[in-house]
Amino acid sequence: MKNKIIYLLLIAVFSTTIFSCEEDIEIWDSNTLDYSGTYFWQLYDETNTDLYVDYDHAIQILIYNTSDNKENEVWIEDTDHVFPLKSKFSFTGNSSAFSSTDSDFANLTNNEAVIDPDEPDDKPTGLNQEVTVDTDYIRSSIIEGKILPNAGTTTSGNPVDSLYIKIKLYSGTVTYSSIEVPVAKRADPEVEEFDWEFSSATYDNTLDETYVISGHRKTGFSEDDH
Template sequence: MKFKKIIILTLLVIGLAACQEEYEKELIPGSELAGEWFVETLTGGAVVVGHERVMTYTTAAADGNQIWFDDAGHIWPVKAKIDANAGDNSFAGTGDNIEAPVYSYDTLDVIRDENVDPIDSVNQNFEGYETITIMEGKIIADGGVSKTGVLVDSIYVKATFSDDPGTEYEITGHRRTGFVEDDY
C-alpha cells in the first residue's frame, strides 16, 4: 500500500511539472538588427579592409528606433548611434563617432623651465566628435553564406566619415555563426 502511494505521488508531481507553460523567447524591438558580422570594406569596388568583425546592437532605450554600429577598432574605428527602422530591418542616419573625438589646443605662455613638462603647457579643448553618415544600412534575412557554407543573414552598409570627406565606403558581409570554423 505504501509503495502505491509513492508511485501515485511521483506520477502526480511529474504530471504537475509537465503542465508548466512553455518558455517563449521575448524579443525586444530592434533585436533582429543586432548581431556580430564578418564584413569586407570596399571603396570604388576595391576591397580596402578584408574580413573584419563589426557589431550592431540595441541601445539602452530598447525601442527599435536606434542601434549602435561598432567596429571595435577593426576598420576605422567607429562607434555611433544610428537611427533604425526595425520593421524593415534597415538603419540610416548621421551619428557622432564617439571613438573619434575632436580637440583644439591652446598653448600656454610658459617660460622655459626644466622643471615644467612641455605637455603641461598645452590646454586641450573638447570640440565634439567626427561623424559617420550611413546612407543605407540593411539586414537581409538568409542573404549570406558563412565561411563553411551555412545560410546566415547578411549586412550591407553604405557610409561616409566626416574625417574622410568625399569617400564612400561599402561595408558588406554576413552574420557570425559563433562556430570557430566560420571565424576569419
C-alpha cells in the same frame, strides 16, 4: 584614402581588441533584435568594386540596442578600429532596408571612438582655454543598409544573414574646452588641475568619405569563422 585605412588597420594588428575573447553581446529583450549581432565584414569603396579590407577573424562589427532600447536606434561599433567607429544611429525603414533619419552633420551624434579629450598634446593650465584638433570621422550616416535573412554564406557553406551598409564619414575639427578637475580626482588635492572636454565640432565637406561594408552575421560556430 585607401592608404589611411591600411595605416589604421596596421596599427590595429598590434593592438589587443577587448572583444577578442567574447562572443555576441547581450541582446535579450532588444527592440532592435533584427539588427543586433556580431558581423564579419569586408570594406569596399563606395561603388562596392575596390576591396580595401578583406575578411579576418579579428575584423568584426557589433550592432546592438541603445540604453533606451528604441526601435530603429542602434550602436554600430568596429571592434578592430578599421575606421575607427563607435556611433549611435537612428534609422528609417526596417532591418531589410534602412537608412539614417538625418544626414545633416549638425544633427548626427559624435563618433565616440575618435572624440578624445586626451588627444591635445598639452593639458590646459586654467579655465576658459580652448584647443582645436583636426579629426577624421567625427560623425557618420548610413546612406543605405540591408540585413537579409539567410542571404549570405559562411566559409563552411552554411546559410547566414547577410550585411550591406553604405556609410558616409564626416571629418573636420574638434574643439575642446578646459574644465577644472574635481578635488577627489586630482593627483594632489591641494593643487588645482584642469582637463579638456568636448566643446564642439566643425565639418569640412571636402573630407567626406563613403565606403561599403559587406559581410555576414557571426553564427557562433567555429567552422563558420574567418
